[in-house]
Amino acid sequence: MACMTPSDAPHNRWSDLDRPPLNVAALRRGLLRPDSLWSSVDVVDTTGSTNSDLAARADGLAEGTVLVAEEQTAGRGRLDRTWTAPPRSGLFFSVHLTPGDVPVRRWGWLPLLAGVATATALAQSAGVDTTLKWPNDLLVTVDGAERKTGGILAERAGEGVVIGIGLNVSLRADELPVPTAGSLALAGAVSTDRETLLRAVLRGLEDWYGRWRAADGDAAASGLQAAYAAGCATLDRTVRAELPGGRSLVGEAVAIDGDGRLVLSTGDGLQEPVSAGDIVHLFAGPSEG
Incomplete structure (x- = not known):
C-alpha cells in the first residue's frame, strides 16, 4: 500500500497542527456571563464575511452577538478591499452592538473604540506593542518596519452597528499577502493562542464600550479620545x-x-x-x- 506524503494528505481541520481550531465551548464559558455584554458566541469553519453574515441578520439580532470564522473567503476592509488569510492563521470575527441611547452622531467613534480595545488587549495578552493608524488599521513592528497586522470595519446594520475585526496571528513570512503586512508571530508575540487573544480583545471591547456608553458617547469624558491619540501612530x-x-x-x-x-x-x-x-x-x- 502506498504511503501518503503530507502534500497528498486531504485537508481537514487538523491539517496544520500549529493552528488548532477554536474551542467554542471554552470561549462561551469564558465570555457568556449574566452581566456580560456578550450574549452569544458562534464559530463557523468558513464563511464569506462575518460582517455580511451579521448584517444580514441585524433586524432583531441581540446586542452582543459574536460570530467568529476560522476562515473568511470574502472578508472586507475599508473601501471594499479584500482580507484573506490561511484557515486558523488569525482571528476573523464580528460583533453586533446597539448603542441606541447614544446620539447617532457619536457612533463614528465605534471603530476607533474597537481599535483602542484591540491594541490594548494585544499589548497585554500577546506582549506586542500595537499602534493605530487612523482610522482603522492595527500596526506592529517587524524587522524594524511598521506592518499592518489587523483592520477594523464598522457598518450600520438595522438599529445598530456591526464591527468586524481581522487579525493576522500566526501568519508566516511566506504567507504574507503583501510586503507591508505583518502578524503577531512575526512581531515576536509571547502568545499566539487564539482563544486567549480573542477573549482578551472581547473583554477589552466590552470595557471600552461600557465606558463610552456610560458617558453618552462623549469620547473626551470617557477617556476614549485621549487613549486613541496616545496610541495613534x-x-x-x-x-x-x-x-x-x-x-x-x-x-x-x-x-x-x-x-x-x-x-x-x-x-x-x-x-x-x-x-x-x-x-x-x-x-x-x-x-x-
Missing part, C-alpha cells in the same frame, strides 16, 4: 490623505478632534479635519528619527 507625522472624489491633501497630522476626525495642518497654515479617506504615512514624527 499617525499623529505627529506628515501624511497624505486620499479623499473621496479623487482629491488629496498633504499635511502634518496634529490631532484627533471630538468627532474622531484626523486634523491635518497644511502648508498654508490651515487646519483641516478629515472624516474619511485613505491615509499614507510619508515621514516619521520627530520621536522616530
